[in-house]
Amino acid sequence: xxxxxxxxxxxxxxxxxxxxxxxxxxxxxxxxxxxxxxxxxxxxxxxxxxxxxxxxxxxxxxxxxxxxxxxxxxxxxxxxxxxxxxxxxxxxxxxxxxxxxxxxxxxxxxxxxxxxxxxxxxxxxxxxxxxxxxxxxxxxxxxxxxxxxxxxxxxxxxxxxxxxxxxxxxxxxxxxxxxxxxxxxxxxxxxxxxxxxxxxxxxxxxxxxxxxxxxxxxxxxxxxxxxxxxxxxxxxxxxxxxxxxxxxxxxxxxxxxxxxxxxxxxxxxxxxxxxxxxxxxxxxxxxxxxxxxxxxxxxxxxxxxxxxxxxxxxxxxxxxxxxxxxxxxxxxxxxxxxxxxxxxxxxxxxxxxxxxxxxxxxxxxxxxxxxxxxxxxxxxxxxxxxxxxxxxxxxxxxxxxxxxxxxxxxxxxxxxxxxxxxxxxxxxxxxxxxxxxxxxxxxxxxxxxxxxxxxxxxxxxxxxxxxxxxxxxxxxxxxxxxxxxxxxxxxxxxxxxxxxxxxxxxxxxxxxxxxxxxxxxxxxxxxxxxxxxxxxxxxxxxxx
Numbered sequence: 276x277x278x279x280x281x282x283x284x285x286x287x288x289x290x291x292x293x294x295x296x297x298x299x300x301x302x303x304x305x306x307x308x309x310x311x312x313x314x315x316x317x318x319x320x321x322x323x324x325x326x327x328x329x330x331x332x333x334x335x336x337x338x339x340x341x342x343x344x345x346x347x348x349x350x351x352x353x354x355x356x357x358x359x360x361x362x363x364x365x366x367x368x369x370x371x372x373x374x375x376x377x378x379x380x381x382x383x384x385x386x387x388x389x390x391x392x393x394x395x396x397x398x399x400x401x402x403x404x405x406x407x408x409x410x411x412x413x414x415x416x417x418x419x420x421x422x423x424x425x426x427x428x429x430x431x432x433x434x435x436x437x438x439x440x441x442x443x444x445x446x447x448x449x450x451x452x453x454x455x456x457x458x459x460x461x462x463x464x465x466x467x468x469x470x471x472x473x474x475x476x477x478x479x480x481x482x483x484x485x486x487x488x489x490x491x492x493x494x495x496x497x498x499x500x501x502x503x504x505x506x507x508x509x510x511x512x513x514x515x516x517x518x519x520x521x522x523x524x525x526x527x528x529x530x531x532x533x534x535x536x537x538x539x540x541x542x543x544x545x546x547x548x549x550x551x552x553x554x555x556x557x558x559x560x561x562x563x564x565x566x567x568x569x570x571x572x573x574x575x576x577x578x579x580x581x582x583x584x585x586x587x588x589x590x591x592x593x594x595x596x597x598x599x600x601x602x603x604x605x606x607x608x609x610x611x612x613x614x615x616x617x618x619x620x621x622x623x624x625x626x627x628x629x630x631x632x633x634x635x636x637x638x639x640x641x642x643x644x645x646x647x648x649x650x651x652x653x654x655x656x657x658x659x660x661x662x663x664x665x666x667x668x669x670x671x672x673x674x675x676x677x678x679x680x681x682x683x684x685x686x687x688x689x690x691x692x693x694x695x696x697x698x699x700x701x702x703x704x705x706x707x708x709x710x711x712x713x714x715x716x717x718x719x720x721x722x723x724x725x726x727x728x729x730x731x732x733x734x735x736x737x738x739x740x741x742x743x744x745x746x747x748x749x750x751x752x753x754x755x756x757x758x759x760x761x762x763x764x765x766x767x768x769x770x771x772x773x774x775x776x777x778x779x780x781x782x783x784x785x786x787x788x789x790x791x792x793x794x795x796x797x798x799x800x801x802x803x804x805x806x807x808x809x810x811x812x813x814x815x816x817x818x819x
Contacts (some may be wrong), residue, residue: 279608279610283614284611284614295451295461307655308652310384310654312457313659316458320544327465328541330558332623334565342569344572347572348509359529375542391639391643392797392799393797403695404636406721408536408632409691422445422618427592429614452626454659461622464619475612476568498510507763520766528689534695582599636657638654691721693720
């Protein structure tokens with residue numbers, strides 16, 4: 276046990292737990308028994324709160340644990356996260372303004388609400404909602420994996436259920452304050468989380484290179500490691516086989532980020548379009564942080580850090596690389612602060628994700644199919660319960676799936692959520708696609724994407740299925756035809772699935788239009804996509 280680190284960790288963790296419970300009264304509206312208040316914080320967050328909320332939502336345990344671990348193991352390929360977060364903000368700048376306006380004008384809480392209003396199709400909205408829920412579960416699991424890596428480094432590394440007990444305790448705390456305070460809890464905690472994160476990163480990228488002999492020594496050690504243990508795709512530089520995969524993974528991840536319901540939740544909770552504009556301009560500051568943090572994977576190589584053995588599985592846990600680096604290189608008291616930053620950095624997005632998934636269940640499954648006349652209070656109560664169920668599902672991912680890298684969990688979810696792009700993002704600009712074209716495209720994209728993921732083994736050969744999201748072009752099969760037979764170059768599965776989705780959607784749309792098949796009714800108007808705060812057309816917050 277690392278007692279000093281554990282005491283600091285528990286104190287900071289306890290402080291944010293208290294914040295989580297008192298957040299119910301922060302910026303409080305008339306009641307929390309409405310999804311506008313519980314699930315979207317009253318739709319009144321300003322620029323600073325939104326910046327911390329979206330930053331805390333987007334830059335997660337994925338940032339602290341998964342990306343550096345991939346850099347440590349695979350080298351340059353792990354740096355895809357940097358270009359992805361650089362290009363995402365210009366890509367989503369205008370679409371996010373439009374979805375905020377139409378959602379504020381019509382009272383939409385989820386992306387599936389928008390699809391329901393845009394196409395008048397409960398079936399299409401249901402598919403979008405279920406995709407969002409299922410894709411979010413492994414993303415929440417990624418946060419819990421990051422938290423468990425910290426707990427394991429602290430010495431809480433037992434076997435069997437005992438090894439997971441600290442995680443379950445943290446989960447119960449998370450579930451408690453999320454249930455009570457809704458989105459206000461992670462919004463308030465995000466302030467503490469980001470201050471700790473920036474403090475740790477600034478110290479890490481200045482102190483550790485000085486201690487280890489400078490960046491030239493660090494890159495030299497990383498290069499020596501990859502040359503001594505050659506593996507396809509590993510190294511300080513990309514090679515001919517993984518360049519296409521790197522580019523398609525970065526683009527696919529950028530397209531997917533704000534399709535995730537939790538990312539949109541932070542946007543819809545903001546006060547107005549100007550708040551979103553400022554945030555899309557300021558959020559790249561986090562990308563700089565991510566780039567520096569990713570390089571800690573190479574720092575861990577230079578420091579000769581090794582992953583801890585997971586006593587529950589008996590295998591080395593790559594996710595413990597960065598926590599173990601901090602434990603070895605920092606003074607005990609500061610390592611405790613660093614562990615708290617990672618732990619809190621896992622809980623903030625986990626809370627937002629569970630709220631977003633709960634909103635989808637409540638609005639687009641429960642109210643649409645199970646209780647059409649549900650009151651706002653009943654919706655809020657159902658969402659609170661659903662948020663607990665989603666967290667249990669994420670814990671199940673952690674207990675029953677042992678990913679080689681925790682980033683695998685996020686990449687599985689990204690393949691799924693990309694299939695909602697035609698029905699959500701493209702629909703913000705055009706209603707040309709037919710409902711049944713979108714449904715058919717979703718079925719093909721989702722089905723083929725999951726089949727491809729299922730058939731890819733892990734690079735270390737320990738898992739026969741769901742091993743990675745990189746597919747060798749030589750293994751790409753189109754009804755038995757191998758157009759790139761023998762090619763070792765790799766490509767991102769999600770990109771292929773999205774292309775198939777769009778092609779099928781176009782073909783079926785053309786056929787449906789020629790046959791004059793009814794294409795639903797659009798309840799939105801042109802003006803809905805441009806309204807801003809203060810406009811008389813806006814639906815009142817928490818309106819019945």
